[in-house]
Amino acid sequence: MTDTVTAPTSVPEDSRLKDTWLKRQLITLVIGFVVVAALPLILGEQAQTVAVRTLIFALMAVAWNIMSGFGGMFSFGHAAFFGIGAYTGAYLLVDYGISPWISMAVAAVISASVGTLLAYLCLRYRLAGSYFALATFAFAQMFLLLVQNLEVFHKTEGFNVPLLPRDSWWMLQFEKGSPNYIWIPLVILALAVLGTIFYVRSRAGQFVQAVRDDETAAASLGIDTMKYRLIAVASSCALIAVAGVYYTQYYFFVGPEQAFGSAVSVEAIVPAVIGGIGTIWGPVLGAAVIGPLSEIINELLRNPPGFLGFLDGAIGLDVAVYSVILILIVIFLPKGIFGTIRERWFR
Amino acid sequence: MTDAATATAPVKRRTLSGMNPAVGVATVVVVIMAVIYLVGGKDQGLVTQSLVSGLLLGGVYALISVGLTLIFGVLGIVNFAQGAMLTMAMYIVYALSTAGLPVYLATVIAVPLMFVFGMIVQATLLTKLTISGSHDGPLLVTLGLSLLIINVLLMIFGGRPKSVQAPIDGSVSILGAVASWPRVLAFIGAALVAVALTAVLKRTPLGLSIRAVASNSEGAKLVGVDIGRVYALTFGIGAACVAVAGGLMTPFTSLTPSVGEQFTILAFVIVVLGGLGSVVGAVIGGLVIGLVQTVGALFLPGTGSLILVFAVFILVLFLKPEGLYGARR
Numbered sequence: 001m002t003d004t005v006t007a008p009t010s011v012p013e014d015s016r017l018k019d020t021w022l023k024r025q026l027i028t029l030v031i032g033f034v035v036v037a038a039l040p041l042i043l044g045e046q047a048q049t050v051a052v053r054t055l056i057f058a059l060m061a062v063a064w065n066i067m068s069g070f071g072g073m074f075s076f077g078h079a080a081f082f083g084i085g086a087y088t089g090a091y092l093l094v095d096y097g098i099s100p101w102i103s104m105a106v107a108a109v110i111s112a113s114v115g116t117l118l119a120y121l122c123l124r125y126r127l128a129g130s131y132f133a134l135a136t137f138a139f140a141q142m143f144l145l146l147v148q149n150l151e152v153f154h155k156t157e158g159f160n161v162p163l164l165p166r167d168s169w170w171m172l173q174f175e176k177g178s179p180n181y182i183w184i185p186l187v188i189l190a191l192a193v194l195g196t197i198f199y200v201r202s203r204a205g206q207f208v209q210a211v212r213d214d215e216t217a218a219a220s221l222g223i224d225t226m227k228y229r230l231i232a233v234a235s236s237c238a239l240i241a242v243a244g245v246y247y248t249q250y251y252f253f254v255g256p257e258q259a260f261g262s263a264v265s266v267e268a269i270v271p272a273v274i275g276g277i278g279t280i281w282g283p284v285l286g287a288a289v290i291g292p293l294s295e296i297i298n299e300l301l302r303n304p305p306g307f308l309g310f311l312d313g314a315i316g317l318d319v320a321v322y323s324v325i326l327i328l329i330v331i332f333l334p335k336g337i338f339g340t341i342r343e344r345w346f347r
Numbered sequence: 348m349t350d351a352a353t354a355t356a357p358v359k360r361r362t363l364s365g366m367n368p369a370v371g372v373a374t375v376v377v378v379i380m381a382v383i384y385l386v387g388g389k390d391q392g393l394v395t396q397s398l399v400s401g402l403l404l405g406g407v408y409a410l411i412s413v414g415l416t417l418i419f420g421v422l423g424i425v426n427f428a429q430g431a432m433l434t435m436a437m438y439i440v441y442a443l444s445t446a447g448l449p450v451y452l453a454t455v456i457a458v459p460l461m462f463v464f465g466m467i468v469q470a471t472l473l474t475k476l477t478i479s480g481s482h483d484g485p486l487l488v489t490l491g492l493s494l495l496i497i498n499v500l501l502m503i504f505g506g507r508p509k510s511v512q513a514p515i516d517g518s519v520s521i522l523g524a525v526a527s528w529p530r531v532l533a534f535i536g537a538a539l540v541a542v543a544l545t546a547v548l549k550r551t552p553l554g555l556s557i558r559a560v561a562s563n564s565e566g567a568k569l570v571g572v573d574i575g576r577v578y579a580l581t582f583g584i585g586a587a588c589v590a591v592a593g594g595l596m597t598p599f600t601s602l603t604p605s606v607g608e609q610f611t612i613l614a615f616v617i618v619v620l621g622g623l624g625s626v627v628g629a630v631i632g633g634l635v636i637g638l639v640q641t642v643g644a645l646f647l648p649g650t651g652s653l654i655l656v657f658a659v660f661i662l663v664l665f666l667k668p669e670g671l672y673g674a675r676r
Contacts, residue, residue, distance in 0.1 A: 074482075074483050074486070076486075121665060125664070125665045125668065126668075127664060127668060129482040130424075130425045130482050130486065131619075131664065131668060133425075133482075133483075133486060134425065134615055134619065134664075135661070135664050137612070137615075138612075138615075138616070138657050138660050138661060138664075139661075141612055141653075141657060142654060142657040142658075142661075145650055145651070145653050145654045145657065146654065148649075148650055149647070149649060149650060149651045149654070262608070266490065266494070269487070269490075273487055277483075315501055315502065315505075315506065316497070316498030316499070316500075316501035316502045316604075317498070317502060319494055319497075319498040320494070320495055320498040320499055320502065322494075323490075323491040323492070323493075323494035323495040323498065324491070324495060326487065326488075326490070326491035326494075327472060327488050327491040327492065327495070330476075330484055330487045330488050330491070331472065331475065331476070331484075331488065334481075334484065
């Protein structure tokens with residue numbers, strides 16, 4: 001009898017349940033934050049735009065990862081929710097002069113509601129795997145077509161954000177090259193990662209991972225599978241909508257393709273896959289690889305060194321390179337860069 | 348093992364009552380068309396014209412979708428690169444025709460090239476993932492492949508639109524509607540390929556092993572089918588189908604590296620409508636979607652009619668996710 005009582009101790013402990021895990025994540029977050037926050041002080045203007053793009057990538061991938069990595073619902077259409085954010089921000093600012101900070105909250109609510117509704121329908125009708133992915137893809141395409149055909153969203157022309165004469169924290173506009181443009185998305189990203197860390201440890205996070213790993217078993221233990229999945233979807237959609245709002249404010253322009261195009265969904269997926277799906281740091285690491293890499297390649301194409309002269313003027317090489325990386329990672333490192341390192345390190 | 352066998356058995360089963368779903372779909376389509384014709388308030392000549400162009404377009408859609416559905420049915424993977432492979436075939440035809448070959452001869456050459464390309468892709472990139480049975484992996488690899496093909500084409504040919512002249516020009520009158528010869532030829536070619544493909548699947552030893560792997564890959568392996576080879580051949584056939592479609596479409600398509608993307612999406616819609624894995628379903632789905640798109644354009648101009656296509660897609664996903672001819676996976 002004593003054997004059966006002591007048996008549970010032999011169950012391997014989940015490192016996430018120990019506080020050292022939390023401490024380690026928080027320390028990593030603080031160090032990373034400080035390092036990146038110092039970047040604008042040493043970077044040139046061109047490198048800054050790369051940094052901002054990388055941060056937006058990271059934010060999108062972190063958002064995608066909540067739903068598709070931890071939640072196991074593979075979304076192929078996160079452009080839908082990014083686009084809702086980008087268009088909400090643009091519409092409220094251009095037509096009503098409302099601050100992007102308020103738009104972020106509004107966009108998060110709209111996007112989370114739409115996402116929850118769509119996911120509810122998909123899950124209700126038991127779409128899984130490829131079917132789920134294709135359904136999300138179709139939703140994103142439908143939004144793209146709707147926006148392209150609605151006068152209120154300026155059809156294919158999109159929105160131009162008016163330039164203000166001087167700096168404004170409220171309207172999120174600063175002098176060109178201001179470090180604020182990096183610090184703002186960095187703070188948002190840090191909060192998003194912090195949120196993910198606590199989410200993964202929380203009941204909701206643990207439950208949704210249980211549902212991902214074995215839905216039948218989780219349901220038989222009394223977990224409300226629908227509820228916890230929808231929580232993951234709602235947070236994911238809300239977060240990527242915030243990224244969308246910031247995108248419009250930074251580039252001063254948004255059109256249907258930049259907001260809802262299938263390339264946007266790809267931009268949310270690729271960093272997460274390269275870094276490691278279902279890990280906290282994977283999406284951030286993936287974005288840190290992809291963002292600068294595509295810029296380096298583009299730079300190489302603009303001023304090719306002698307032996308690469310034949311590439312002069314070629315376009316598309318950056319995407320070609322990252323698609324090769326994507327294919328190789330999926331085949332050889334299915335857990336992504338971070339996932340693989342973690343596996344070797346903390347075995 | 349018996350569990351697996353009974354679980355996969357319904358895949359091959361036809362619908363319950365034995366009634367062909369095509370009859371139902373055809374009835375619905377005919378009724379809708381009749382309503383548009385009689386009370387739609389549209390010029391009748393215009394409606395006839397859209398009907399004819401819709402069917403002609405649908406034939407080509409069907410051809411692209413047949414390849415996709417075959418790959419899904421046998422390998423269980425959704426080939427996201429189907430549209431990009433279509434573009435690739437079109438550029439091969441373009442390159443050969445600028446070298447002096449007539450378009451339709453160039454198509455005949457492009458088909459085996461794409462077949463080999465498909466086989467290589469499957470053998471090198473996908474077989475391991477296919478056997479492991481994950482669905483994200485192949486989706487991501489084919490997504491990467493799609494981006495790779497599009498951007499390599501962009502690097503080689505640039506982004507400027509290209510066009511190819513068909514050797515046979517002019518148009519033919521069908522029921523008072525005008526249809527250009529290249530489009531009619533594309534439809535005839537698509538029909539011939541669909542018939543040939545069905546014959547191969549039904550009557551040849553290769554078709555038998557493909558069907559065996561599709562219904563139960565474990566079982567097929569046990570009785571000595573080389574499933575790696577069947578996978579590669581299937582993907583090759585899927586690629587060859589888009590090569591035919593691409594070749595036949597080049598005369599009436601403005602070629603850009605991203606031209607195929609919209610067809611990936613449409614092919615999914617069609618394949619889901621027909622039932623993933625069903626060749627007959629893909630043909631009927633193709634014709635239906637072609638009609639929805641062109642007839643819908645009477646009411647929603649521009650890209651608006653594609654919204655109808657997606658509405659159909661989502662309705663089908665929710666109401667009958669197994670499609671007209673498929674079984675649920």
